[in-house]
Amino acid sequence: MNETIKILAFGKITDITGAVSFLFPHCPNTDIFKEKLFQKYPELKTLSFALAVNKQMVTSKTEIQPNDEIVLLPPSSGG
Amino acid sequence: MEKKIKNIFTEGAITPVFISDSISKHSTKKNIGAHSIFLGQVRNDLIDGKEVSAIEYTSYTDMAMEKMAIIREEIFSKYSLTCMHIHHSLGKINAGEICLFVFTSSAHRKAAIDACEEVVERIKKELPIWGKEIFVDNTHQWKVNS
Numbered sequence: 001m002n003e004t005i006k007i008l009a010f011g012k013i014t015d016i017t018g019a020v021s022f023l024f025p026h027c028p029n030t031d032i033f034k035e036k037l038f039q040k041y042p043e044l045k046t047l048s049f050a051l052a053v054n055k056q057m058v059t060s061k062t063e064i065q066p067n068d069e070i071v072l073l074p075p076s077s078g079g
Numbered sequence: 080m081e082k083k084i085k086n087i088f089t090e091g092a093i094t095p096v097f098i099s100d101s102i103s104k105h106s107t108k109k110n111i112g113a114h115s116i117f118l119g120q121v122r123n124d125l126i127d128g129k130e131v132s133a134i135e136y137t138s139y140t141d142m143a144m145e146k147m148a149i150i151r152e153e154i155f156s157k158y159s160l161t162c163m164h165i166h167h168s169l170g171k172i173n174a175g176e177i178c179l180f181v182f183t184s185s186a187h188r189k190a191a192i193d194a195c196e197e198v199v200e201r202i203k204k205e206l207p208i209w210g211k212e213i214f215v216d217n218t219h220q221w222k223v224n225s
Contacts, residue, residue: 010139011209013222055142071139077222078136078167078208079119079179079199 002026005033013076016043024070030062033070039054049074084148087165088140093118093178101164101182103155111161113188115195119179121172134222135171136178139207150201158194160185165198167208 003026009017027033030051038045051058052071064070089095089097098118105111124131147165154163168178181199185191202208203224209221 010137010207011211015221045223052139052142055145071142073139073207074209074221075223076203076205076207077210077224078138078206079203079210079224 002079004078005064005067006069008071010072011077012047012048013044013074016041016047017072027064029064030058030070033064047074058078085151085165087140087144087147087167088169089166090168090170091164092168092172092178093180094177097166098177098180101180105162105184108161108184110186111184112186113191114182114184115188115191117179117181117195117199118177119199121174121176121178123174124212126212126214126220129140129216129218131172131212132215133173133213134178135210135211135213135219136167136169137163137211138167138169140169143206143208146206147202150205151200154194154198157197158183158185158190158192160190163194163198165202167202167206171213 004023005026007022007024009020014020027036030053050073051074052068053064054061102114105114121134151163154160166180172178179202181195183191183195183198185194211219212222213219
């Protein structure tokens with residue numbers, strides 16, 4: 001079986017992905033991941049969101065290992 | 080020393096009874112001279128003619144609690160507080176119900192008031208929490224904080 005990564009989505013992102021938690025084919029880094037994510041969900045290109053890999057916020061291109069957890073975080077709106 | 084991370088989340092609305100109990104618990108702390116309380120209430124906004132009936136909150140709770148622990152430390156080092164309590168709702172909260180309770184206490188009023196205001200602003204800006212505004216007709220839109 002091909003290697004995967006775990007995705008967690010929040011807020012408006014879930015309207016587009018349909019699921020809060022899902023598996024995605026492994027991508028070697030966050031740049032390639034975003035490219036593949038946008039191919040699958042073109043509507044995401046219009047949203048602003050941050051990425052976290054294993055709970056660490058991504059500020060520049062980051063390597064991804066199989067089974068890593070990637071979180072898609074749109075701007076928050078608590079309170 | 081490893082610090083225990085406090086859970087700030089409550090499933091459902093924050094009740095007036097919970098808030099009054101929380102105030103009562105401070106009567107034994109006689110070095111306190113001032114409390115400041117912020118209560119966030121779900122508002123029935125009218126958006127494009129549709130009324131908001133509830134907000135459903137979700138959070139990336141692990142990250143939210145880690146971030147809140149950092150904010151807590153920064154607030155305590157900046158202001159001379161006796162204590163601070165934070166409660167944020169998760170799940171569906173109806174218009175008119177309380178979804179955020181921030182409670183700061185200090186010897187003198189300025190520290191409690193200023194810390195309370197700063198912590199409310201930081202919660203709204205920095206914690207990974209999302210509010211889904213649910214309209215009376217069951218459609219929704221995602222809340223945007225101003």
